[in-house]
Amino acid sequence: MSVFTHSNPNIRELIELSSQLKDLSSTIALLSWDQETHLPPQGALARARQLELLSGIYHEFATKKKLGILLEKLREDIENKPQDFTQYDQALVREMSREFTMATKLPKKLVQALSKESSIGLEAWKHARAQNNFADFAPSLQKIVELKREVAHTYGFNQSPYDALLDEYEQGLTYQQVMDAFVPLRETMKVLIPQLTEKTAVYDKGILRQTFDGQQLWDFSMHVLELIGFDLERGRQDKSTHPFTMGLNIGDVRLTTRIIETNPISTLLSTIHEAGHGMYEQGISPDFADSTLGFVNSLVVHESQSRFWENMIGRSKEFWEFLYPQFQARFPKQLKGKNVEEIWRELNVIQPSLIRVDADEVTYHMHILIRTEIESALIEGKLDVKDVQSAWNEKYSRYLGISVPSDTQGCLQDIHWSQGLIGYFPTYSLGSLFSAQLYETIIQEHTDLPQAIKEGRFEKPLHWLNDKIHQHGRVYTSEQLAQKVTGKLINADAYLRYIEKKFHI
Structure with missing residues (x-):
């Protein structure tokens, strides 16, 4: 029917x-x-x-x-x-x-x-x-x-003219609303970042900064794609300078990742992140997939899916308890004598860094705040393009306490502005907040989820997300969807509870 x-x-x-x-x-x-x-x-x-x-x-x-x-x-x-x-x-x-x-x-x-x-x-x-x-x-x-x-x-x-551009990616979103979410988050991060940086520094053993074979990394990323549920009969993965996902239709979803031989976790988490996007695109109901309703709901909801898989699943201890034996077997030289506890702790070290896509889940929001402040100032005429580099470097020093050594690692690291995607960045943080709400909700409904992840039963979260989020396409607005699934509008409460529980603070 x-x-x-x-x-x-x-x-x-x-x-x-x-x-x-x-x-x-x-x-x-x-x-x-x-x-x-x-x-x-x-x-x-x-x-x-x-x-x-x-x-x-x-x-x-x-x-x-x-x-x-x-x-x-x-x-x-x-x-x-x-x-x-x-x-x-x-x-x-x-x-x-x-x-x-x-x-x-x-x-x-x-x-x-x-x-x-x-x-x-x-x-x-x-x-x-x-x-x-x-x-x-x-x-x-x-x-x-x-x-x-x-x-x-x-x-x-x-x-603000920036409001009109935000609305392209998230209907009704304004700069004031973004800052209302960011400012209290920023103040909390000012306390959490130095606290967690000091607490987790001892876990950085340099295990994941060795050189890993690029082809082996690619092969393993393809393996992980299939493990978590991305359908390679209806999609593919390629390489690009900046990872992205392109959903052409439910039978043709294109992902890209990048291979960094000295940072294998960046490659794997990028793949998992994009798979989160891709599985959303593949999960839209065939009943209306060929119509406008077959587009995804909003960029905030879209980013919630990628961040859910990257952080809630991909950075979880249960995920690595399942995956690590396979990872170690693929890279025996680099991981000889290393246990899963060491790997899991190292990939969850909190440390201010230069690259957004490699940032930990705590400092990540400061990267987004910096970009939001810069692009909004550009659109409002408060910042000239010629001053972007200096503004970027100053904000990284002020917000994250680090010096930017190069443009490639600084204001040229993201593809977005080159494609006119101004107003996109805030959806990453808002999506991260929503991903925590979704995780809190699924845990309440399925208390055995951690055990399922530990056993590699990734169909459990995937089927839940298919049912609650993916299949609906654009039938509901993001506000309606958040209320329908979690009973609340998107907010930072669940995210902060998640961080407090994970890092025992």
């Missing part, structure tokens, strides 16, 4: 239009995935033109007058006779109405310009990163920031 009211011709037409838009979006995403994984350097300019063209075609399709009229008619019908429509009909109309409203605010030329500059910016970032020179990326970033400012002003906002 269909979840949609196919007897309604307007719903049928909307489903068809929605499916076509999703296919166009997936085609654009596939070209972007290829650019980050396999595109020859000399193909970059042609790829920028291709993406510019396709983004324009998508915009024309997404802003058709016919679509606007159809949505208006359906909204009226739902308001007058809601009983004639399923919750999926209503959710589809809600989500497509929001997308239509946002798309029609932006002129086609602006959409195309941003697509082109983001593609060019990616190549400029790769080059600058390789050369360890922010100045090589600054001109591209300047263009992207100017375009994103234009996007923000075109959308409109109440307090």
